[in-house]
Amino acid sequence: MKKLMFLFVLVAFLSCKNEAKVAENKIKEDVVFLADDKLEGRQTGTQGEILASEYLIKRFETIGLEPKGTEGYLQSFSFKPKTDPHSEVEFTTNADSTITGNNVIGFIDNNVKTTIVIGAHYDHLGYGGEGSLYREKDKAVHNGADDNASGVAVLLNLASRLKIKNDQSEIKDKNNYLFMAFSGEEMGLLGSNYFSKNPTIKTESINYMINMDMVGRMKKDSTLAVYGTGTSPMFKQTLKSNNDKFKLVENESGVGPSDHTSFYLIDIPVLHFFTGQHEDYHKPGDDSDKLNYEGMNLISDYIYNIISDLDDNGELAFRKTKNESEETPRFKVGLGVVPDYLFDGKGMRIDGTREDTPAFAAGLKKGDVVVKLGDSTVTDMMSYMRALSVFDKGDKAAITVKRGDKTIDTQVQF
Template sequence: MKKIVFLAIVSVTLFGCKKTTTYKNEIKEDVAYLANDKLEGRQTGTKGEKLAADYLVNRFQNIGLEPKGSDGYIQSYSFKPKTDPHKEVEFTTNADSTITGRNIIGYINNNAKTTIVIGAHYDHLGYGGEGSLYREKDKAIHNGADDNASGVAVLLDIATRLKIKNEQSEIKDKNNYLFLAFSGEEMGLLGSNYFSKNPTIKAKSINYMINMDMVGRMKADSTLAVYGVGTSPMFKQTLKANNEKFKLVQNESGVGPSDHTSFYLIDIPVLHFFTGQHEDYHKPGDDSEKLNYDGMNLISDYIFDIIVDLDDNGKLAFRKTKNESEETPRFKVGLGVVPDYLFDGKGMRIDGTREETPAFAAGLQKGDIVIKLGDSNVTDMMSYMRALSLFEKGNEAAITIKRGDSIIDTRVKF
């Protein structure tokens, strides 16, 4: 009789102590912290990056994710900064002037054979440096609210929702989930590169990888770019079946300037979500109050639905795609504009111009669509870059733009 009573007490006690996660949308709060001036732009290896890392460790703990780094939630790596931009970075602990970055890694273990990696980079440019497009002489903090506090905030929201889903369901999902906040992205995809070579789970168990980089500036037409759709045969139909809100711009290539590339290169299907560049890209003006939080909520909903939809499809087949980055022409001059990468019409639409540039001197404006440069017709971004590659500094060229319903011919000097 005592044994039965004891078992009953243990059962009640265990049930009463069981941790349950309650949902609270903290996307705005997460961005506000990560993009605050006190983090000084979260440059890899700085005090600000460490503050961001500590914050993410705390958030992972509160969500209830298991630690899956090499030291708790943290996977540290040290590297020697590149002096030759064409060489790979050297990961080392035996050199002077090494920098240490930190990946933050959390895990939901469903005892499944396969794991989905959900990632976003949390580092940015600090006070600017080589990657900055800020041309003033004074130093200024580059807070990187869109790039990429936005992606990290959506990652945390999805982690919370998947944790709750698993707690409330009697049937576990058929995938485990690994949440990866990368550092070193702005220095050359260093954190994801290091993880791909030193994974904290079996690399062959990774089903596919979802990357979110700059998902905070959705425009009024609800355009959402998704890259990597050709890396698995399942992706296109799944994206379409779950889409009710977005004008999707899809790109098949698994290679691009963000962390999904590191996973594609080890034969893992990838999807990268992106709401487009803007005039504050890599400048001090990329601040939290400029983000479209309703749009970020919709993106979180969409990615969550995609993950749920793909759960019973087993391990996805991987497919190599055409590497568009290898076909990109090299050019010696620039027009001085921010292209609208989400434009899917004919030509290259300008999303912003910078002062003291050829475009600004020629009177080009935001919203103009370049349809001819020199003797070359411009039908899309690739043809624009091919046309630009034909010119050198000091050359002049005719340029034709469409502004509203008007066609304007002018000249530009590089």
């Protein structure tokens, strides 16, 4: 009888041990830590960034990712701060007058030929500085909950889910996974640029790259912007067939103001996910209590399903896209508004205005849609920038906006 009881207990123990493990969702917990005042805005080269990188290393270790940096999980890079904003940054090994950042890199090795890179930058603006849109005189921590603790939290969630999936399945995925938390993005995509020139895996083995930058403020209409959709013929149909939650705004270009650009420029297909700018962008108000965590969970599910769907498609073909940044007009003045980059109607919708700006003085409000500026009709962001490019400081211009059902004609002075 005792032997029988022992066998029963042993079977029960083994049964519990083999029970499927479920990935723990720590998206909110990760954001709250990374966007805490104690990290002082995670500016590249500061103690706050070091604390963030140490946290990410612990999370990578807990998830079970292999180190894939140059020193464990870290890939350090040093550079001289730019004095000319139009020049390229100079990476250097000389310790004098340099800043050092750290990419944090982990790996799931499925012993296959190709690897998917999943990335998000974890640095932010510290106490503000050149990139800040905060106009008060006092110094304030720019916590960057949406920009970009949100992307890093979704990255960690995907890492956990993909690790458990491949550990428990007898048939592994047909790609390896490289997870990268980039530093130096706010200073000019420095961490991803450095990796593209000093990769810790062979770049020819990279199948495609997924980037998440500002995915924490999904609006009520569930709009999700996806950039890079033209960089591989497989992307558009895959995005469509897996979507039943979002109002997608697609952009084909592989070039944009985030880390996916560094991979596109070495001929790797890219997808960049983004929920849009807001009034707290690059300001102290970008805090963890303002994020849409339900929306972040939906985005994580969506990206996970896209990765799973593409797993049987082998190595994806790369396709060059039109570089919209080369066609962007140069302008000397601005309205002083935050554009709604997710707006897909006719015109340029304003997502926010700042005090002491031409827009504020003219009475323009959040939600107004600019349809005419000067002599130019505004149909989209590009036509808005073309219209803006003809004006100099001090010029006056007629402007027409739609505000709900009303059409308002007024004047701005730049």
